[in-house]
Amino acid sequence: MSDPTLPPIPPGAGARPGLSVPDLLVALGVVLLGALLLIGTLQIPFGINAVVGPRVFPLIVSVGTLLLGTLLTVNVLRGGRAEPAAEEDTDPDARPDLRQPALILGGFLLGAALLQPLGFVIGTAVMYFTVGFAFGERRAPLLAGVALIVALVTYVVFTRGLGLTLPAGLLNGVL
Amino acid sequence: MNVKTAALALSALLSTAAPAAAQNLNLRVMAPASPGGGWDQTSRAIQTVMQDEGIAKPVQVFNVPGAGGTIGLAQLYNSKGDGNLLMTMGLVMVGAIQTNSSKVDLSRVTPIARLTGEYEVIVVPASSPYKTLGDLATAWKANNALAFAGGSAGGTDHMLVGLFAKAAGVDTKKMNYVPFSGGGETLAAVLGNQVAAGVAGYGEFEAQIKAGKLRALGISAPRAQAGIPVPTMKSQGFNVDLANWRGIVAPPGISGSQKATLVAAMDKLHASKAWKDTLKTRNWTDLYMSGSKFDVFLKLEAVRTREILKDIGLVK
Amino acid sequence: MEAVTSLLAGFETALTPMNLLWALIGVTLGTLVGVLPGIGPALTVALLLPVTAKLPPVSAFIMFAGIYYGGMFGGSTTSILLNTPGESSSIITALEGNKMARRGRAAAALATAAIGSFVAGTIGTVLLTFAAPAIAEVAVQIPPSAKFALIMLAFVTISATFGSSPLRGLISLFFGLTIGLIGTDLQSGQARFTLGRPELLDGIEFVTVVIGLFAVGETLYVASRLRKDKASVIKLDGNASMTRDDWRRSWKPWLRGTALGFPFGAVPAGGAEIPTFLSYTLERKLSRHPEEFGKGAIEGVAGPEAANNASAAGVLVPLLTLGLPTSATAAILLAAFQQYGLQPGPLLFVTNADLVWGLIASLYIGNVMLLALNLPLAPVWARLLLIPRPFLYAGILVFSTVGVYSLNNSVFDLILLAIFGVIGYGMRRFDFPVTPAIIGVILGPVAESQFRTALQQSNGNPAIFVQSPLTVFILLTVLAALVVPAVLKARASRRG
Structure with missing residues (x-):
């Protein structure tokens, strides 16, 4: 389903030699998640009189996760590796560039931090700008202008139109 | 453009609230729940009446949902000394503070008034062999596993079943309470004959009781209610009195005169005809109580709630 | 009859110019809020409740019903486009x-969704008109054990359907189940996996998970390996509307989706999700073009869209x-009735x-209005x-932010959104399908509560799962869904 030239790897059968370290880390991560869940499950108090207590389903889920994680680890150790998903807008042969998603994430968290002190419009405009920039738009004034307009229109439609409360921040009293 | 026209139509709608002689009291009312729920509806009813009657203007309602209202309560603590802020709350919050082991409680907030409430009823399917509360209690004592359906664990419905168990002499730790997430699932379970009895606010069962599909065995009111043809639990020898009440509190640390202003505003609200009409159309029972009486009530209710929740095993 | x-009298009420206007406002508003992620018909009706106190009840409910149906129509738009x-x-x-949409067929996808919604909505309304009391009587008799069995059926069919291997699908499903466990356990009142944060006591809203894994995850992933050589916009297919072939492939899924969706809507705690999941797997099984699934098969849009609209009816x-509300919007509508003392x-x-x-008459009218509104709009939206x-990806992120923030007015939810975005990135990078996780989040808690309710009502007697013929039938289907593919595989491999 990902790359037409490489058939998907069935579980337990390594198609290519060599161990993929990132895949191994992910598989071990799943095992770790299962283990943490199991520990957490044993700390849930019982509560009221009930036939099936609050621990039963968490127990099933954590043991299941542990089991599946182990299977995945075995798969990876035998040479299995994941093929990154192919999206319409992605280039399967390009070297992944982690700086762009990091930039988006940074912009998003910065925007979220500014949302309450400076207001919704500034916060979301920051987010808009960083995503646009990360996607290769370099005309900064244009991008900033569009960002502010989109944020402002969204703000007005939601607060005026639907009566939602979004933080006004700097615009307090202006709009 | 479409967005614009709809936005315009809506904002036109939103501003239909009639202007009245505005006073200098402006208020913000926090509904510590999502739009549409009981606390939200109460807050918005207060907003409408206060603005229409000119008791305060503007009145702004905002929602801070989460964790049985305790997230909103924590936020109220952050606005210490703000004399223009109110929060809607009620019995459910008193319980949630206990069950969620919330870091903040109601001991330091400024109580303003208790406004409305609803009594709880115990119902059985029309085909049930139990004709009175006594029948149900006798059967329950013989078989502790009799299933009672109601809202989520620790809520008002659960408390009522706990109180009824105590009054009937059934071990509260052994009772078989089946919690549903609301949304009418309790009603469905009773109508579908899947449980022995169901508990909820009277309003939730009213239509089915009147249509004869459910039999109401008892209501948790202290005395018979006008227009509700259901015998009280007390009149049948079970000393249970529980209202799912809703009230208003202000942040901690407001001055005596600020509190007096807010209490006076609520008194005015309660005395207005618009409020009486609202109670009538919404079927809310008037449980008004303000000032020091409400202070004492809130303290007693916290103690009583803790005791019930301990009995049913939710609080250590 | x-x-x-009665229905004709109803049309007399609904066809007054004033009520037609309210219906139009309702469907327009509903379509708009349906388009916005996170803001649905339930929230809109709730916010409008105090405003409409001044309207006569008939007009108010005609508008609310318009919002409800409109939201169901509009919900597909952002899914398809963004x-x-x-x-x-x-x-x-x-x-x-x-x-x-990515292949340039957005208009056709929107059209099949709109027509399917219309067909399903109308058939659903007809059933509501003529059979409502009888259906309701049956619906409340469905026991929790049968609902539990149905969710098992959804789990089994779904995890086998998505992903390059069942192992990866199952890991994704279990991840979703884990997220679904977070929060206060309704049955016992105990907090589970909340890490001491009060914000987590009510669990994580599925909207946050869905938008994080879908929209934010995809934005991050695409940014990391952006195709530089391609033109910066998606080419639209010249053939904007539905072709004859599209019609031929759509009409059966519409009807099957309706048949699945309507009964689920009528059952308490049935919901609109399970029928859409089941409709998708069903269409995939029945399609003559199974290879197109995952690449843009029109049946996979037509069936589920019909299912969710039929469930609304x-x-x-x-x-x-x-007086039994079976969904969030219905609960708000019930509150609206009570506001009028009804x-x-x-x-x-x-x-x-x-x-x-x-x-009821206004529902027929609303459906026609929605079709008239949405069909011409499809190429415009496209x-x-x-x-x-x-600009497009930036806009998606801002819309997502508004939707998630307005759930609880809390920045905490935005942090969660970012975390799920990173997880969504990781799942794409390491080939885990996203959909099973979402299904786990939505259906996991329902499965748990139905299972426990069934046993609580029977006071621990497991025989409850074999007492109802309906439950037994569904459980046998689950078993067949598990065993039959394995047997077929074994036979095929023996032959090969």
């Missing part, structure tokens, strides 16, 4: 719909006849016949995709 005369499902019921629509059955239930048809029948990618 009595229902016919891969950002705004409602849990349109998650499945995003799977094939967005793939179609189904929801009104128990609401009007029993009590939906068996007596409402007698005491307020003009209101009920006016409302042109949204002509926005250059930097």
Whole structure:
């Protein structure tokens, strides 16, 4: 389903030699998640009189996760590796560039931090700008202008139109 | 453009609230729940009446949902000394503070008034062999596993079943309470004959009781209610009195005169005809109580709630 | 027939110019809020409740019903165009719909969704008109054990359907189940996996998970390996509307989706999600083009969209006849009835016949309005995709932020959104399908509560799962779904 030239790897059968370290880390991560869940499950108090207590389903889920994680680890150790998903807008042969998603994430968290002190419009405009920039738009004034307009229109439609409360921040009293 | 026209139509709608002689009291009312729920509806009813009657203007309602209202309560603590802020709350919050082991409680907030409430009823399917509360209690004592359906664990419905168990002499730790997430699932379970009895606010069962599909065995009111043809639990020898009440509190640390202003505003609200009409159309029972009486009530209710929740095993 | 005369009287009520106007406002508003992620018909009706106190009840309910149906229509739009499902019921629509849009077939996808919604909504309304009381009587008899069995069926069929291997699908499903466990356990009142944060006591809203894994995850992933050589906009297929072939492939899924969706809507805690999941797997099994699934198969849009609209009509059955709300929007509608001092239930048809029948008549009218509104709009919406990618992806992120923030007015939810975005990135990078996780989040808690309710009602007797013929039948189907593919595989490999 990902790359037409490489058939998907069935579980337990390594198609290519060599161990993929990132895949191994992910598989071990799943095992770790299962283990943490199991520990957490044993700390849930019982509560009221009930036939099936609050621990039963968490127990099933954590043991299941542990089991599946182990299977995945075995798969990876035998040479299995994941093929990154192919999206319409992605280039399967390009070297992944982690700086762009990091930039988006940074912009998003910065925007979220500014949302309450400076207001919704500034916060979301920051987010808009960083995503646009990360996607290769370099005309900064244009991008900033569009960002502010989109944020402002969204703000007005939601607060005026639907009566939602979004933080006004700097615009307090202006709009 | 479409967005614009709809936005315009809506904002036109939103501003239909009639202007009245505005006073200098402006208020913000926090509904510590999502739009549409009981606390939200109460807050918005207060907003409408206060603005229409000119008791305060503007009145702004905002929602801070989460964790049985305790997230909103924590936020109220952050606005210490703000004399223009109110929060809607009620019995459910008193319980949630206990069950969620919330870091903040109601001991330091400024109580303003208790406004409305609803009594709880115990119902059985029309085909049930139990004709009175006594029948149900006798059967329950013989078989502790009799299933009672109601809202989520620790809520008002659960408390009522706990109180009824105590009054009937059934071990509260052994009772078989089946919690549903609301949304009418309790009603469905009773109508579908899947449980022995169901508990909820009277309003939730009213239509089915009147249509004869459910039999109401008892209501948790202290005395018979006008227009509700259901015998009280007390009149049948079970000393249970529980209202799912809703009230208003202000942040901690407001001055005596600020509190007096807010209490006076609520008194005015309660005395207005618009409020009486609202109670009538919404079927809310008037449980008004303000000032020091409400202070004492809130303290007693916290103690009583803790005791019930301990009995049913939710609080250590 | 009595229902016919009552319905005609209802049309007299609904066809007054004033009420037609309210219906139009309702469907327009509903379509708009359906388009916005996170803001659905339930929230809109709730926010409008105090405003409409001044309207006569008939007009108010005609508008509310318009918002409700309109939201169901509009929900598909963002799913198809932006891969950002705004409602849990349109998650499945995003799977094939967005793939179609990326291939330039957005208008056709939107059209099949709109027509399918119309067909399903109308058939559903007809059933509501003529069979409501009978259906409601049956619906409340469905025991929790049968609902549990149905969810098992959804789990089994779904985890086998998505992903390059069942192992990866299952890991994704279990991840979703884990997220679904977070929060206060309804049955026992105990907090589970909340890490001491009060914000987590109510659990994580599925909207946050869905938007994080879908929209934010995809934005991050695409940014990391952006195709530089391609033109910066998606090319629209010259053939904007549905072709003859599209019609041929759509009409059966519409009808099957309706048949699945309507009964689920009528059952308490049935919901619109399970029928969309089941419809998708069903269409995939029955399609003559199974290879197109995952790349933009029109059946995968037509079926689920019909299912979610039919369930919307189904929801009104128990609401009007029993006063039993089976979905979030229905609960708000019930509050609206109470605001007017009305009590939906068996007596409402007698005491307020003009209101009920006016409302039902307005549903027919609303459906026609929605079709008239949405079909011509489909190519217009599709042109949204002509926005250059930097601006388009940035816009998706801002819309997502508003939707998630407005759930609780809390920045904490935005942090969660970012975390799920990173996880969504990781799942794409390491080939884990996203959909099973979403299904786990939505259905996991329901499965748990139905299972425990069943045993609580029987006081621990497991025989409850074999006492109802319906439950037994569904459980046998689950077993067959597990065993048959394995047997077929074994036989095929022996032959090969």
